[in-house]
Amino acid sequence: LTDDLYHDRDPHWHPARDVLVFSSDRSPGHGRKGKYNLFTIDVGEAAERSVRQLTFGDHHDMQPAWSPEGARVAFTSDRDGFYDLYALPVAGDSVGTTQRLTRALTGVFDAAWLPGADELLFTGFEGARFHIHRLGLDSVAVESDSLASVRTVAAAVDSSWDLASLPDAGQVTRRTYRKRLSLDIAQSQISQDPVFGTSGGIQLGLSDVLGNDQYYFVLSHISGSNSGFFDGLNLVFGRLHLARQLNVGWGVFRLNDRLSSSFGRFVREKRTGAWAEMSYPFNRHDRIETRFTARHSDLDRQFEGRQLTGWLVSNHISFTHDTSLWISTGPLEGTRYSIGLGHTFDVKSSRPFHTTYFTDVRHYHRLGKRSSLAVRYMGLHSRGDVPEFFPLGGSWTLRGYGFRSLWGRNLVLANHELRYPLLDRFILAFPFGNIDLSALRGALFVDAGNAWNDGFGDWKGSLGAGARLGLGGVFVFRLDASRRTDFDSVDNNTRWDFFFGWDF
Numbered sequence: 001l002t003d004d005l006y007h008d009r010d011p012h013w014h015p016a017r018d019v020l021v022f023s024s025d026r027s028p029g030h031g032r033k034g035k036y037n038l039f040t041i042d043v044g045e046a047a048e049r050s051v052r053q054l055t056f057g058d059h060h061d062m063q064p065a066w067s068p069e070g071a072r073v074a075f076t077s078d079r080d081g082f083y084d085l086y087a088l089p090v091a092g093d094s095v096g097t098t099q100r101l102t103r104a105l106t107g108v109f110d111a112a113w114l115p116g117a118d119e120l121l122f123t124g125f126e127g128a129r130f131h132i133h134r135l136g137l138d139s140v141a142v143e144s145d146s147l148a149s150v151r152t153v154a155a156a157v158d159s160s161w162d163l164a165s166l167p168d169a170g171q172v173t174r175r176t177y178r179k180r181l182s183l184d185i186a187q188s189q190i191s192q193d194p195v196f197g198t199s200g201g202i203q204l205g206l207s208d209v210l211g212n213d214q215y216y217f218v219l220s221h222i223s224g225s226n227s228g229f230f231d232g233l234n235l236v237f238g239r240l241h242l243a244r245q246l247n248v249g250w251g252v253f254r255l256n257d258r259l260s261s262s263f264g265r266f267v268r269e270k271r272t273g274a275w276a277e278m279s280y281p282f283n284r285h286d287r288i289e290t291r292f293t294a295r296h297s298d299l300d301r302q303f304e305g306r307q308l309t310g311w312l313v314s315n316h317i318s319f320t321h322d323t324s325l326w327i328s329t330g331p332l333e334g335t336r337y338s339i340g341l342g343h344t345f346d347v348k349s350s351r352p353f354h355t356t357y358f359t360d361v362r363h364y365h366r367l368g369k370r371s372s373l374a375v376r377y378m379g380l381h382s383r384g385d386v387p388e389f390f391p392l393g394g395s396w397t398l399r400g401y402g403f404r405s406l407w408g409r410n411l412v413l414a415n416h417e418l419r420y421p422l423l424d425r426f427i428l429a430f431p432f433g434n435i436d437l438s439a440l441r442g443a444l445f446v447d448a449g450n451a452w453n454d455g456f457g458d459w460k461g462s463l464g465a466g467a468r469l470g471l472g473g474v475f476v477f478r479l480d481a482s483r484r485t486d487f488d489s490v491d492n493n494t495r496w497d498f499f500f501g502w503d504f
Contacts, residue, residue: 002041020041023064033058039051067113074111074120076111087099110123211242212241212243213243214241219236240279311347351385356382358379361376382410412449419503461486464481477498478499
């Protein structure tokens with residue numbers, strides 16, 4: 001019916017004629033400023049579909065509705081500063097004086113006539129919610145509108161405002177795209193890798209405006225280093241290029257890893273090197289990844305009485321599937337799993353060091369709109385002349401046990417966690433303003449696992465409860481209280497784990 005650049009909305013058919021009344025910003029005087037007035041268009045077979053203007057003024061006239069006999073149009077307008085209900089008599093091309101029907105501070109909308117033409121239904125905001133109201137016109141002291149110009153004849157719209165002409169294409173200046181990096185995220189991070197093992201720390205992520213280049217920086221520290229603070233400092237810097245379907249990346253690292261058990265046995269490895277990687281996504285949820293790593297390793301196994309130093313080369317391949325749906329504290333629904341292996345050998349002697357296999361499966365079964373049951377099953381195995389050792393314990397893996405207090409070349413872990421909302425909003429009110437700390441969520445969990453070399457031994461377990469507080473999708477504070485169990489009895493001591501990071 002209309003085909004132009006103007007915004008035509010809220011059409012309503014005349015009850016007896018092929019005429020539409022509608023709201024539009026096509027008014028020559030005020031439409032350019034985003035104001036709306038009422039118009040009619042005759043769409044009969046013999047009509048020329050001419051548009052006529054019914055109301056005029058610097059305001060928003062909207063939601064028109066013909067009365068049952070077609071003699072009046074009720075509509076909403078903000079011509080007095082508030083959205084109120086008005087009525088306009090219309091007889092053919094002649095219009096009467098606009099009449100004000102309501103005076104409401106909170107707004108009146110969506111007028112609808114009842115049979116008989118003397119009553120209206122409308123929506124009004126009252127008591128922090130919307131209600132449907134009924135208005136009898138015979139009980140209303142109708143006021144004539146003196147705030148807008150009164151026209152006794154509907155004016156034909158011969159011309160309306162138009163957009164300014166665009167500059168000539170020859171005047172467009174071509175500029176070279178320059179990457180400007182911005183901070184995307186700052187968070188705590190944990191990962192499991194057949195080459196780097198279990199690692200974590202503070203992660204910073206940056207990218208350009210197109211998202212084609214991503215840079216990330218990870219910083220952590222291994223406490224207990226006897227050689228000073230800087231000797232225990234771990235640094236990782238990497239870049240990932242995503243402009244094509246085949247994603248490529250590279251990075252450098254300096255890692256000082258230290259594993260210990262409750263029996264005082266230590267494994268220390270200092271690693272400095274670089275890597276190159278490729279990732280090929282088959283679709284939105286599945287991808288295959290491969291990585292080549294070269295590093296200088298200084299490995300000290302005090303419990304075995306040997307120290308190994310040299311250049312090592314590792315090749316790693318994995319497949320990842322991810323359909324998880326996240327909220328501010330972590331995944332809520334979907335499935336994630338990753339399987340892979342890595343092989344490491346000594347460059348000088350070409351001697352195989354170790355081969356590592358890993359499986360990590362996670363599923364989130366949604367129980368309600370904001371609650372879910374999360375499960376994780378992880379298995380790690382390393383074999384060879386110098387096998388990799390995997391740590392276990394702490395808030396990252398097995399809660400209720402000391403951080404990295406269990407270790408071995410074999411590891412199994414099972415986590416079951418019920419996640420549910422505690423408080424929808426957590427606001428701290430200060431004299432200078434409020435701080436909204438987002439949702440506070442709770443968790444009930446049962447963990448089981450073990451790390452060993454030759455004999456599995458007994459299952460290590462824990463059970464407990466916790467709370468998670470998300471801060472804008474960037475930081476998550478996690479506090480867990482747990483008690484150890486061997487699944488025959490439960491320990492009486494309660495242990496606390498505090499951690500920054502998303503749920504698994």
